[in-house]
Amino acid sequence: MKNKMKNPIIKKTVITLASILLPITSFAATQGTLGATSTGTVVITAAIQDLLLISGLTDIDLTPGAPPYSGTGALTGFTNFCAYRNGSGDYSAQITGTGGLTAGFYIANGAGPGADEIPYTVTYTDGTNTYTSPTDFVSGGTIGTLATPLIGDGASQNCSTGTNGTITVDVTEADAQAADTGNYTGTLTIVISPL
Amino acid sequence: MPHSYLCTKKLFICFCLLFCSSFSHAIKMGSWDNGKVITLPNFIGGAGDTTSYNEFCVSPATPFQLKIRNSTGPVGAAYSLLSGALPPLPVKFEYQNLLNPGYETLTPDQYSTGYKPGSKCTGGPGGVDNAAILITILNADLALAAPGVYTRSFIVTVRDNSTPTPNTRSATLTINLTIPSLMQISGLNDILFPAFDGINPLIASDSFCIYRNGAGLYSVTAQGSGPLSAFSLTDGVTQLPYSLTWNDLNTTVTVPVATPLLNRTNAFTANTTCNGGANNNATIGLSISAANVNAVPQATYVGTLTLIITPQ
Numbered sequence: 001m002k003n004k005m006k007n008p009i010i011k012k013t014v015i016t017l018a019s020i021l022l023p024i025t026s027f028a029a030t031q032g033t034l035g036a037t038s039t040g041t042v043v044i045t046a047a048i049q050d051l052l053l054i055s056g057l058t059d060i061d062l063t064p065g066a067p068p069y070s071g072t073g074a075l076t077g078f079t080n081f082c083a084y085r086n087g088s089g090d091y092s093a094q095i096t097g098t099g100g101l102t103a104g105f106y107i108a109n110g111a112g113p114g115a116d117e118i119p120y121t122v123t124y125t126d127g128t129n130t131y132t133s134p135t136d137f138v139s140g141g142t143i144g145t146l147a148t149p150l151i152g153d154g155a156s157q158n159c160s161t162g163t164n165g166t167i168t169v170d171v172t173e174a175d176a177q178a179a180d181t182g183n184y185t186g187t188l189t190i191v192i193s194p195l
Numbered sequence: 196m197p198h199s200y201l202c203t204k205k206l207f208i209c210f211c212l213l214f215c216s217s218f219s220h221a222i223k224m225g226s227w228d229n230g231k232v233i234t235l236p237n238f239i240g241g242a243g244d245t246t247s248y249n250e251f252c253v254s255p256a257t258p259f260q261l262k263i264r265n266s267t268g269p270v271g272a273a274y275s276l277l278s279g280a281l282p283p284l285p286v287k288f289e290y291q292n293l294l295n296p297g298y299e300t301l302t303p304d305q306y307s308t309g310y311k312p313g314s315k316c317t318g319g320p321g322g323v324d325n326a327a328i329l330i331t332i333l334n335a336d337l338a339l340a341a342p343g344v345y346t347r348s349f350i351v352t353v354r355d356n357s358t359p360t361p362n363t364r365s366a367t368l369t370i371n372l373t374i375p376s377l378m379q380i381s382g383l384n385d386i387l388f389p390a391f392d393g394i395n396p397l398i399a400s401d402s403f404c405i406y407r408n409g410a411g412l413y414s415v416t417a418q419g420s421g422p423l424s425a426f427s428l429t430d431g432v433t434q435l436p437y438s439l440t441w442n443d444l445n446t447t448v449t450v451p452v453a454t455p456l457l458n459r460t461n462a463f464t465a466n467t468t469c470n471g472g473a474n475n476n477a478t479i480g481l482s483i484s485a486a487n488v489n490a491v492p493q494a495t496y497v498g499t500l501t502l503i504i505t506p507q
Contacts, residue, residue, distance in 0.1 A: 032380035032504065034338050034406075034467060035240035040380040042500045046388035046397060046428055046435060046483060050493040053393070087433075087492020155490040157393070194493065 050194040051086040053157050057190075060169050062120075069179075075171040082152075082159035083126065083192055089154035090195040092144035095122060095137065095167075099186030104139040109182025116180035122188065123168040126150045142193075149195045222259060222355050225252035225316050225324070227366040231351075233330065235372040238337045240379075245332045245372070250293070250324035257355045258310030261326065263288050264303050266348040266367065271304045276332075276345035276372055284345050285336050286370070289329040298329065310356045326353075330370060338467055341409035342376045376506035378413055379406045379467045382475055383502075388483065397437075397483040404469035405443075405477045405504060407462035412507040414455040415441060420499040424453040426481075430494035436487055439500070440480040447480070457507065 032038030060077035063069055085091040100106020101117040108117040123132045124143060128151055131143040144150035153159045167188065233247055253259050265272055275283035288301040292311035299307050314325045328351070349368045354361040382403035391397060407413060421427025421434055428435040439450040443459045450456055461476045463469045469476060479502070 029383040029385050031383055032378075032502075033240055033242075034377050034379040034408075036375060036377060036505070038240075038379045038504045040383045040403075040502050040504075042383050042401060042479075042502070043385045044388070044399075044428060044437070044481065044498050044500055045386070046437075046496045048391060048435070048488060048491055048493055048496060051391065051393065051489065084489070086489055087494075154492075155486075157489055 080163035090149035107184040107186035252316035278343035428496035428498035
Protein backbone atom coordinates (compact mmCIF):
# COMPACT_ATOMS: atom_id res chain seq x y z
CA MET A 1 0.00 0.00 0.00
CA LYS A 2 1.37 3.22 -0.98
CA ASN A 3 1.66 6.18 1.29
CA LYS A 4 -1.49 8.20 1.23
CA MET A 5 -1.39 11.51 -0.65
CA LYS A 6 -1.95 14.65 1.27
CA ASN A 7 -3.41 17.76 -0.22
CA PRO A 8 -3.95 17.90 -3.94
CA ILE A 9 -4.76 21.39 -5.22
CA ILE A 10 -5.73 22.63 -8.68
CA LYS A 11 -4.79 26.22 -9.33
CA LYS A 12 -7.04 28.61 -11.25
CA THR A 13 -6.31 30.87 -14.13
CA VAL A 14 -8.35 33.88 -15.26
CA ILE A 15 -8.29 34.69 -18.91
CA THR A 16 -9.71 37.61 -20.89
CA LEU A 17 -9.60 37.58 -24.65
CA ALA A 18 -10.53 40.31 -27.10
CA SER A 19 -10.73 40.28 -30.87
CA ILE A 20 -9.42 42.78 -33.43
CA LEU A 21 -11.61 45.86 -34.06
CA LEU A 22 -13.58 46.02 -37.28
CA PRO A 23 -12.57 48.65 -39.87
CA ILE A 24 -14.54 51.90 -39.56
CA THR A 25 -16.19 53.72 -42.48
CA SER A 26 -15.38 57.47 -42.50
CA PHE A 27 -18.12 60.13 -42.62
CA ALA A 28 -18.08 63.94 -42.42
CA ALA A 29 -19.67 66.42 -40.06
CA THR A 30 -21.77 69.16 -41.66
CA GLN A 31 -21.44 72.76 -40.57
CA GLY A 32 -24.29 75.15 -39.98
CA THR A 33 -24.91 78.25 -42.07
CA LEU A 34 -25.68 81.75 -40.86
CA GLY A 35 -29.38 82.18 -40.28
CA ALA A 36 -32.22 82.65 -37.86
CA THR A 37 -31.29 79.13 -36.77
CA SER A 38 -28.17 77.19 -37.61
CA THR A 39 -27.97 73.41 -37.83
CA GLY A 40 -24.89 71.25 -37.77
CA THR A 41 -24.48 67.48 -37.66
CA VAL A 42 -21.86 65.18 -36.22
CA VAL A 43 -21.35 61.51 -37.03
CA ILE A 44 -20.51 59.43 -33.99
CA THR A 45 -18.84 56.03 -34.11
CA ALA A 46 -18.02 53.45 -31.46
CA ALA A 47 -16.29 50.20 -32.37
CA ILE A 48 -17.04 47.63 -29.71
CA GLN A 49 -14.69 44.68 -29.75
CA ASP A 50 -15.35 41.14 -28.52
CA LEU A 51 -15.30 41.22 -24.75
CA LEU A 52 -14.87 38.16 -22.56
CA LEU A 53 -14.08 37.66 -18.96
CA ILE A 54 -13.90 34.54 -16.82
CA SER A 55 -13.81 35.34 -13.16
CA GLY A 56 -14.72 34.09 -9.75
CA LEU A 57 -12.49 31.00 -10.03
CA THR A 58 -11.12 29.60 -6.80
CA ASP A 59 -8.48 26.98 -6.14
CA ILE A 60 -9.83 23.45 -5.79
CA ASP A 61 -8.80 21.53 -2.69
CA LEU A 62 -9.50 17.84 -3.13
CA THR A 63 -8.86 17.19 0.56
CA PRO A 64 -10.42 20.19 2.18
CA GLY A 65 -9.60 21.11 5.74
CA ALA A 66 -5.93 20.02 5.30
CA PRO A 67 -6.24 16.42 6.54
CA PRO A 68 -4.57 13.77 4.38
CA TYR A 69 -6.57 11.38 2.29
CA SER A 70 -8.25 8.82 4.54
CA GLY A 71 -7.64 6.00 2.11
CA THR A 72 -11.27 5.46 1.38
CA GLY A 73 -13.48 6.98 -1.29
CA ALA A 74 -13.01 9.13 -4.38
CA LEU A 75 -11.88 12.73 -4.26
CA THR A 76 -13.85 15.64 -5.72
CA GLY A 77 -13.70 19.38 -5.70
CA PHE A 78 -15.16 22.26 -7.70
CA THR A 79 -15.12 25.95 -8.37
CA ASN A 80 -17.93 28.11 -9.64
CA PHE A 81 -17.14 30.91 -12.02
CA CYS A 82 -18.63 33.68 -14.12
CA ALA A 83 -18.11 33.61 -17.85
CA TYR A 84 -19.00 36.88 -19.62
CA ARG A 85 -19.16 37.43 -23.37
CA ASN A 86 -20.71 40.66 -24.64
CA GLY A 87 -23.92 40.48 -26.57
CA SER A 88 -24.95 36.91 -27.22
CA GLY A 89 -22.96 35.38 -24.39
CA ASP A 90 -21.83 32.54 -26.64
CA TYR A 91 -18.29 31.29 -26.12
CA SER A 92 -16.01 28.30 -26.32
CA ALA A 93 -13.50 27.14 -23.73
CA GLN A 94 -10.12 25.49 -24.08
CA ILE A 95 -9.14 23.55 -20.95
CA THR A 96 -5.54 22.51 -20.38
CA GLY A 97 -4.02 20.64 -17.46
CA THR A 98 -0.39 21.14 -16.46
CA GLY A 99 1.80 20.34 -13.51
CA GLY A 100 1.77 16.58 -13.74
CA LEU A 101 4.61 14.37 -14.77
CA THR A 102 2.55 13.54 -17.85
CA ALA A 103 0.92 16.19 -20.05
CA GLY A 104 -2.75 16.37 -19.39
CA PHE A 105 -5.03 16.22 -16.41
CA TYR A 106 -2.55 15.15 -13.70
CA ILE A 107 -1.49 16.42 -10.34
CA ALA A 108 1.99 15.57 -9.06
CA ASN A 109 3.87 15.61 -5.79
CA GLY A 110 7.08 16.73 -7.37
CA ALA A 111 9.00 16.86 -10.58
CA GLY A 112 12.18 14.89 -10.14
CA PRO A 113 12.98 11.20 -9.90
CA GLY A 114 10.68 9.42 -7.48
CA ALA A 115 7.79 11.87 -7.99
CA ASP A 116 4.32 10.51 -8.39
CA GLU A 117 1.25 11.78 -10.19
CA ILE A 118 -2.49 11.21 -9.98
CA PRO A 119 -4.86 11.50 -12.95
CA TYR A 120 -8.10 13.42 -12.60
CA THR A 121 -11.11 14.13 -14.73
CA VAL A 122 -12.66 17.52 -15.42
CA THR A 123 -16.33 18.34 -15.76
CA TYR A 124 -17.25 21.72 -17.21
CA THR A 125 -20.80 23.03 -17.16
CA ASP A 126 -22.33 26.39 -18.11
CA GLY A 127 -25.55 25.46 -16.38
CA THR A 128 -27.02 24.15 -19.60
CA ASN A 129 -24.40 22.02 -21.25
CA THR A 130 -22.06 19.64 -19.39
CA TYR A 131 -18.80 18.33 -20.75
CA THR A 132 -16.64 15.68 -19.04
CA SER A 133 -13.12 14.50 -19.83
CA PRO A 134 -11.96 12.29 -21.41
CA THR A 135 -15.26 11.51 -23.13
CA ASP A 136 -16.06 15.02 -24.32
CA PHE A 137 -12.61 16.61 -24.34
CA VAL A 138 -8.99 16.03 -23.48
CA SER A 139 -6.42 18.42 -22.08
CA GLY A 140 -5.86 21.22 -24.60
CA GLY A 141 -9.17 20.55 -26.26
CA THR A 142 -11.99 23.00 -26.81
CA ILE A 143 -15.60 22.67 -25.86
CA GLY A 144 -18.45 24.74 -27.22
CA THR A 145 -19.18 25.29 -30.90
CA LEU A 146 -21.28 27.61 -33.01
CA ALA A 147 -23.90 24.93 -33.11
CA THR A 148 -23.69 24.19 -29.40
CA PRO A 149 -22.06 27.19 -27.74
CA LEU A 150 -21.25 27.59 -24.11
CA ILE A 151 -23.58 30.24 -22.72
CA GLY A 152 -22.11 33.07 -20.68
CA ASP A 153 -23.55 36.30 -19.38
CA GLY A 154 -24.11 38.71 -22.27
CA ALA A 155 -24.49 41.88 -20.22
CA SER A 156 -22.61 41.78 -16.93
CA GLN A 157 -18.90 41.16 -16.52
CA ASN A 158 -19.49 39.69 -13.06
CA CYS A 159 -22.74 37.90 -13.83
CA SER A 160 -24.47 40.50 -11.69
CA THR A 161 -22.25 39.32 -8.84
CA GLY A 162 -23.27 35.71 -9.37
CA THR A 163 -21.84 32.77 -11.31
CA ASN A 164 -22.95 30.85 -14.35
CA GLY A 165 -20.59 27.87 -14.55
CA THR A 166 -18.86 25.12 -12.56
CA ILE A 167 -15.63 23.21 -13.04
CA THR A 168 -15.46 19.94 -11.10
CA VAL A 169 -12.34 17.83 -10.64
CA ASP A 170 -12.60 14.15 -9.69
CA VAL A 171 -10.03 11.53 -8.66
CA THR A 172 -11.14 7.91 -8.45
CA GLU A 173 -10.78 5.96 -5.24
CA ALA A 174 -8.39 3.56 -6.96
CA ASP A 175 -6.12 6.37 -8.17
CA ALA A 176 -6.17 8.03 -4.79
CA GLN A 177 -5.32 4.77 -2.99
CA ALA A 178 -2.50 4.10 -5.42
CA ALA A 179 -0.81 7.45 -4.93
CA ASP A 180 2.38 7.92 -2.96
CA THR A 181 2.49 10.16 0.08
CA GLY A 182 2.81 13.83 -0.73
CA ASN A 183 1.17 17.08 -1.56
CA TYR A 184 -0.11 16.91 -5.12
CA THR A 185 -0.70 20.05 -7.16
CA GLY A 186 -1.49 20.99 -10.72
CA THR A 187 -2.90 23.77 -12.80
CA LEU A 188 -5.99 24.03 -14.96
CA THR A 189 -5.94 26.77 -17.57
CA ILE A 190 -9.22 27.85 -19.09
CA VAL A 191 -9.18 30.08 -22.16
CA ILE A 192 -12.58 31.34 -23.30
CA SER A 193 -13.09 32.66 -26.80
CA PRO A 194 -16.00 34.36 -28.57
CA LEU A 195 -18.36 32.43 -30.80
CA MET B 196 -31.48 138.90 -71.92
CA PRO B 197 -30.07 135.86 -73.65
CA HIS B 198 -32.45 136.31 -76.57
CA SER B 199 -33.88 139.31 -78.44
CA TYR B 200 -37.17 139.33 -80.25
CA LEU B 201 -39.05 141.72 -82.46
CA CYS B 202 -42.01 142.02 -80.14
CA THR B 203 -44.98 143.58 -81.70
CA LYS B 204 -48.40 142.05 -81.74
CA LYS B 205 -46.91 138.90 -80.49
CA LEU B 206 -45.64 140.35 -77.27
CA PHE B 207 -47.24 137.59 -75.22
CA ILE B 208 -45.88 134.89 -77.45
CA CYS B 209 -42.43 136.41 -77.30
CA PHE B 210 -42.61 136.55 -73.56
CA CYS B 211 -43.75 132.95 -73.46
CA LEU B 212 -40.96 131.81 -75.70
CA LEU B 213 -38.44 133.56 -73.52
CA PHE B 214 -39.98 132.26 -70.34
CA CYS B 215 -40.33 128.74 -71.70
CA SER B 216 -36.86 128.60 -73.15
CA SER B 217 -35.29 129.42 -69.82
CA PHE B 218 -36.76 126.07 -68.59
CA SER B 219 -36.28 124.07 -71.76
CA HIS B 220 -32.96 122.65 -70.43
CA ALA B 221 -34.10 121.81 -66.86
CA ILE B 222 -32.79 118.41 -65.88
CA LYS B 223 -35.10 115.94 -64.22
CA MET B 224 -34.89 112.51 -62.73
CA GLY B 225 -38.34 111.28 -63.54
CA SER B 226 -40.05 109.42 -60.70
CA TRP B 227 -37.03 109.97 -58.48
CA ASP B 228 -37.64 113.70 -58.39
CA ASN B 229 -40.04 113.17 -55.52
CA GLY B 230 -37.70 110.88 -53.67
CA LYS B 231 -37.06 107.17 -53.86
CA VAL B 232 -37.37 104.71 -51.00
CA ILE B 233 -35.83 101.27 -51.29
CA THR B 234 -36.47 98.70 -48.62
CA LEU B 235 -34.05 95.83 -49.04
CA PRO B 236 -35.12 92.30 -48.10
CA ASN B 237 -34.21 91.29 -44.57
CA PHE B 238 -30.79 89.70 -44.36
CA ILE B 239 -31.36 86.15 -43.18
CA GLY B 240 -27.92 84.70 -43.75
CA GLY B 241 -26.91 82.73 -46.79
CA ALA B 242 -23.89 83.18 -48.98
CA GLY B 243 -24.75 86.07 -51.28
CA ASP B 244 -24.45 89.85 -51.12
CA THR B 245 -27.62 91.92 -50.81
CA THR B 246 -28.19 93.87 -54.01
CA SER B 247 -30.86 96.11 -55.44
CA TYR B 248 -31.02 97.30 -59.03
CA ASN B 249 -33.02 100.43 -59.64
CA GLU B 250 -33.69 102.22 -62.91
CA PHE B 251 -34.85 105.75 -63.48
CA CYS B 252 -34.85 108.30 -66.22
CA VAL B 253 -32.88 111.51 -66.56
CA SER B 254 -34.29 114.01 -68.99
CA PRO B 255 -33.95 115.84 -71.30
CA ALA B 256 -31.79 114.21 -73.95
CA THR B 257 -28.66 115.97 -72.93
CA PRO B 258 -25.51 114.36 -71.56
CA PHE B 259 -25.31 114.22 -67.82
CA GLN B 260 -23.26 113.10 -64.87
CA LEU B 261 -24.41 111.66 -61.59
CA LYS B 262 -23.14 111.63 -58.02
CA ILE B 263 -24.36 110.39 -54.68
CA ARG B 264 -23.51 111.48 -51.18
CA ASN B 265 -24.76 110.76 -47.70
CA SER B 266 -27.50 113.22 -46.80
CA THR B 267 -25.90 113.77 -43.41
CA GLY B 268 -22.38 113.72 -42.12
CA PRO B 269 -19.20 114.95 -43.69
CA VAL B 270 -19.22 115.51 -47.43
CA GLY B 271 -17.30 112.72 -49.05
CA ALA B 272 -17.79 110.30 -46.18
CA ALA B 273 -18.08 106.66 -47.12
CA TYR B 274 -21.51 105.36 -48.02
CA SER B 275 -23.16 103.48 -45.19
CA LEU B 276 -26.42 102.64 -43.52
CA LEU B 277 -26.89 103.52 -39.88
CA SER B 278 -28.62 101.95 -36.93
CA GLY B 279 -28.32 104.05 -33.83
CA ALA B 280 -24.98 103.61 -32.16
CA LEU B 281 -24.13 100.42 -34.02
CA PRO B 282 -21.19 100.43 -36.41
CA PRO B 283 -22.20 101.73 -39.85
CA LEU B 284 -22.96 99.18 -42.54
CA PRO B 285 -20.98 99.88 -45.73
CA VAL B 286 -22.87 100.32 -48.99
CA LYS B 287 -21.62 100.40 -52.57
CA PHE B 288 -23.31 102.34 -55.35
CA GLU B 289 -22.69 101.57 -59.00
CA TYR B 290 -24.08 103.73 -61.76
CA GLN B 291 -24.92 102.54 -65.23
CA ASN B 292 -26.15 104.65 -68.08
CA LEU B 293 -28.45 102.39 -70.04
CA LEU B 294 -27.76 104.21 -73.29
CA ASN B 295 -24.05 103.74 -72.75
CA PRO B 296 -23.81 100.59 -70.64
CA GLY B 297 -21.06 99.79 -68.23
CA TYR B 298 -21.04 99.97 -64.46
CA GLU B 299 -19.06 102.60 -62.64
CA THR B 300 -18.50 102.41 -58.91
CA LEU B 301 -19.32 105.75 -57.42
CA THR B 302 -17.12 107.68 -55.02
CA PRO B 303 -18.97 109.69 -52.39
CA ASP B 304 -19.88 113.13 -53.65
CA GLN B 305 -17.87 112.66 -56.87
CA TYR B 306 -19.57 112.89 -60.24
CA SER B 307 -19.47 109.90 -62.50
CA THR B 308 -16.88 109.81 -65.25
CA GLY B 309 -17.79 111.73 -68.38
CA TYR B 310 -21.17 112.82 -69.60
CA LYS B 311 -23.52 110.17 -70.77
CA PRO B 312 -26.79 110.51 -72.67
CA GLY B 313 -30.10 111.50 -71.20
CA SER B 314 -33.36 111.06 -73.06
CA LYS B 315 -36.87 112.38 -73.25
CA CYS B 316 -38.22 109.77 -70.82
CA THR B 317 -41.57 109.48 -72.63
CA GLY B 318 -42.69 106.57 -70.48
CA GLY B 319 -44.92 103.75 -71.71
CA PRO B 320 -44.73 99.98 -71.44
CA GLY B 321 -41.19 98.78 -71.06
CA GLY B 322 -40.12 102.25 -70.00
CA VAL B 323 -37.41 104.43 -71.40
CA ASP B 324 -35.25 104.60 -68.31
CA ASN B 325 -31.74 105.61 -69.12
CA ALA B 326 -29.98 105.28 -65.77
CA ALA B 327 -29.65 102.67 -63.09
CA ILE B 328 -28.15 102.50 -59.66
CA LEU B 329 -27.01 99.12 -58.34
CA ILE B 330 -26.87 99.01 -54.56
CA THR B 331 -24.68 96.36 -52.97
CA ILE B 332 -24.09 95.41 -49.36
CA LEU B 333 -21.48 92.68 -48.99
CA ASN B 334 -22.39 89.42 -47.32
CA ALA B 335 -19.24 89.62 -45.23
CA ASP B 336 -20.41 92.95 -43.79
CA LEU B 337 -23.95 91.72 -43.29
CA ALA B 338 -22.82 88.60 -41.47
CA LEU B 339 -20.88 90.62 -38.93
CA ALA B 340 -23.41 93.42 -38.52
CA ALA B 341 -25.34 93.50 -35.28
CA PRO B 342 -29.07 92.97 -35.57
CA GLY B 343 -31.14 96.11 -36.08
CA VAL B 344 -32.93 98.37 -38.53
CA TYR B 345 -30.42 100.12 -40.76
CA THR B 346 -31.42 103.18 -42.77
CA ARG B 347 -30.07 106.27 -44.40
CA SER B 348 -30.95 108.91 -46.93
CA PHE B 349 -28.65 109.79 -49.75
CA ILE B 350 -28.67 112.74 -52.11
CA VAL B 351 -28.55 111.77 -55.76
CA THR B 352 -27.56 114.67 -57.99
CA VAL B 353 -27.45 114.84 -61.76
CA ARG B 354 -26.02 117.67 -63.84
CA ASP B 355 -25.90 118.34 -67.52
CA ASN B 356 -23.12 119.84 -69.56
CA SER B 357 -24.70 123.23 -70.02
CA THR B 358 -22.38 126.18 -70.00
CA PRO B 359 -21.50 128.40 -68.30
CA THR B 360 -23.67 126.92 -65.53
CA PRO B 361 -24.75 123.29 -65.65
CA ASN B 362 -28.30 122.43 -64.76
CA THR B 363 -28.57 120.21 -61.73
CA ARG B 364 -31.28 118.23 -60.02
CA SER B 365 -31.12 116.41 -56.70
CA ALA B 366 -33.35 113.74 -55.28
CA THR B 367 -33.41 111.89 -51.97
CA LEU B 368 -32.79 108.18 -52.04
CA THR B 369 -33.65 106.37 -48.80
CA ILE B 370 -32.49 102.82 -48.17
CA ASN B 371 -33.85 100.62 -45.41
CA LEU B 372 -32.56 97.22 -44.28
CA THR B 373 -33.44 95.01 -41.33
CA ILE B 374 -30.97 92.51 -39.94
CA PRO B 375 -32.46 90.07 -37.44
CA SER B 376 -30.53 88.11 -34.83
CA LEU B 377 -28.53 85.40 -36.63
CA MET B 378 -26.38 82.51 -35.53
CA GLN B 379 -23.98 80.00 -36.99
CA ILE B 380 -22.51 76.76 -35.66
CA SER B 381 -19.26 75.66 -37.25
CA GLY B 382 -16.05 73.81 -36.63
CA LEU B 383 -17.86 70.54 -35.89
CA ASN B 384 -15.93 67.29 -36.19
CA ASP B 385 -17.00 63.69 -36.35
CA ILE B 386 -16.55 61.80 -33.09
CA LEU B 387 -14.87 58.41 -32.63
CA PHE B 388 -15.07 56.80 -29.22
CA PRO B 389 -11.88 55.15 -27.96
CA ALA B 390 -11.62 51.40 -27.46
CA PHE B 391 -13.30 49.99 -24.37
CA ASP B 392 -10.85 49.04 -21.61
CA GLY B 393 -13.31 46.69 -19.97
CA ILE B 394 -13.91 48.91 -16.97
CA ASN B 395 -14.42 52.61 -17.66
CA PRO B 396 -17.19 54.33 -19.61
CA LEU B 397 -16.42 55.48 -23.14
CA ILE B 398 -15.81 59.23 -23.24
CA ALA B 399 -15.54 61.53 -26.25
CA SER B 400 -15.97 65.23 -26.98
CA ASP B 401 -15.78 67.92 -29.65
CA SER B 402 -15.25 71.68 -29.40
CA PHE B 403 -16.60 74.11 -31.97
CA CYS B 404 -17.77 77.66 -32.64
CA ILE B 405 -21.07 79.30 -31.82
CA TYR B 406 -21.40 82.71 -33.50
CA ARG B 407 -24.09 85.31 -33.01
CA ASN B 408 -24.29 88.67 -34.80
CA GLY B 409 -24.66 90.51 -31.57
CA ALA B 410 -24.64 89.94 -27.86
CA GLY B 411 -27.22 87.63 -26.37
CA LEU B 412 -28.11 84.17 -25.23
CA TYR B 413 -28.90 81.19 -27.40
CA SER B 414 -30.58 77.86 -27.11
CA VAL B 415 -29.49 74.50 -28.44
CA THR B 416 -31.76 71.65 -29.48
CA ALA B 417 -30.06 68.30 -29.91
CA GLN B 418 -31.51 65.35 -31.76
CA GLY B 419 -29.96 61.92 -31.96
CA SER B 420 -30.55 59.34 -34.65
CA GLY B 421 -32.07 56.76 -32.32
CA PRO B 422 -35.79 56.09 -31.92
CA LEU B 423 -37.68 59.29 -31.11
CA SER B 424 -34.44 61.22 -31.65
CA ALA B 425 -32.74 59.36 -28.82
CA PHE B 426 -29.03 59.79 -28.32
CA SER B 427 -28.14 56.33 -29.53
CA LEU B 428 -25.79 54.51 -31.87
CA THR B 429 -26.69 51.35 -33.72
CA ASP B 430 -25.16 48.50 -35.68
CA GLY B 431 -28.43 48.16 -37.52
CA VAL B 432 -29.91 45.85 -34.92
CA THR B 433 -28.83 46.84 -31.45
CA GLN B 434 -29.02 50.32 -29.91
CA LEU B 435 -26.11 51.64 -27.90
CA PRO B 436 -27.23 54.73 -25.96
CA TYR B 437 -25.01 57.64 -24.95
CA SER B 438 -25.47 60.71 -22.81
CA LEU B 439 -24.72 64.27 -23.93
CA THR B 440 -23.51 67.38 -22.15
CA TRP B 441 -23.08 70.98 -23.34
CA ASN B 442 -20.31 73.25 -22.11
CA ASP B 443 -20.64 76.93 -23.09
CA LEU B 444 -17.48 77.93 -21.19
CA ASN B 445 -19.70 78.95 -18.33
CA THR B 446 -21.45 75.77 -17.21
CA THR B 447 -21.62 72.14 -18.29
CA VAL B 448 -25.10 70.71 -18.30
CA THR B 449 -26.84 67.59 -19.50
CA VAL B 450 -28.59 68.05 -22.82
CA PRO B 451 -32.15 66.75 -23.10
CA VAL B 452 -33.34 64.96 -26.20
CA ALA B 453 -35.11 67.16 -28.78
CA THR B 454 -35.88 69.85 -26.22
CA PRO B 455 -34.36 73.35 -26.35
CA LEU B 456 -31.65 73.87 -23.77
CA LEU B 457 -32.05 77.55 -23.00
CA ASN B 458 -29.83 80.39 -21.86
CA ARG B 459 -26.50 79.28 -23.27
CA THR B 460 -23.89 81.98 -23.05
CA ASN B 461 -20.64 83.19 -24.57
CA ALA B 462 -21.66 83.27 -28.20
CA PHE B 463 -18.80 84.66 -30.28
CA THR B 464 -19.59 87.93 -32.01
CA ALA B 465 -16.40 88.97 -33.79
CA ASN B 466 -16.58 86.53 -36.72
CA THR B 467 -18.38 83.40 -37.79
CA THR B 468 -15.46 81.02 -37.22
CA CYS B 469 -14.30 82.04 -33.74
CA ASN B 470 -11.02 83.12 -35.29
CA GLY B 471 -10.65 79.91 -37.25
CA GLY B 472 -11.34 77.79 -34.20
CA ALA B 473 -8.81 79.47 -31.97
CA ASN B 474 -11.63 80.77 -29.80
CA ASN B 475 -14.07 77.89 -29.97
CA ASN B 476 -16.67 78.48 -27.31
CA ALA B 477 -18.74 75.32 -26.99
CA THR B 478 -17.99 71.68 -26.26
CA ILE B 479 -20.21 68.63 -26.38
CA GLY B 480 -19.33 65.68 -24.15
CA LEU B 481 -20.52 62.17 -24.93
CA SER B 482 -20.43 59.15 -22.63
CA ILE B 483 -21.39 55.50 -23.01
CA SER B 484 -21.60 53.64 -19.71
CA ALA B 485 -19.59 50.49 -19.17
CA ALA B 486 -22.81 48.63 -18.48
CA ASN B 487 -24.20 49.63 -21.87
CA VAL B 488 -20.98 48.63 -23.60
CA ASN B 489 -20.98 45.29 -21.81
CA ALA B 490 -24.49 44.54 -22.97
CA VAL B 491 -24.03 44.87 -26.72
CA PRO B 492 -22.43 42.43 -29.12
CA GLN B 493 -19.19 43.12 -30.91
CA ALA B 494 -19.87 45.53 -33.81
CA THR B 495 -19.33 49.04 -35.08
CA TYR B 496 -22.04 51.36 -33.82
CA VAL B 497 -22.83 54.59 -35.65
CA GLY B 498 -25.22 57.48 -35.12
CA THR B 499 -25.78 61.11 -36.09
CA LEU B 500 -26.20 63.99 -33.69
CA THR B 501 -27.99 67.10 -35.00
CA LEU B 502 -27.45 70.40 -33.19
CA ILE B 503 -29.79 73.34 -33.81
CA ILE B 504 -28.75 76.74 -32.51
CA THR B 505 -31.28 79.54 -32.08
CA PRO B 506 -30.84 83.07 -30.72
CA GLN B 507 -32.83 84.00 -27.68
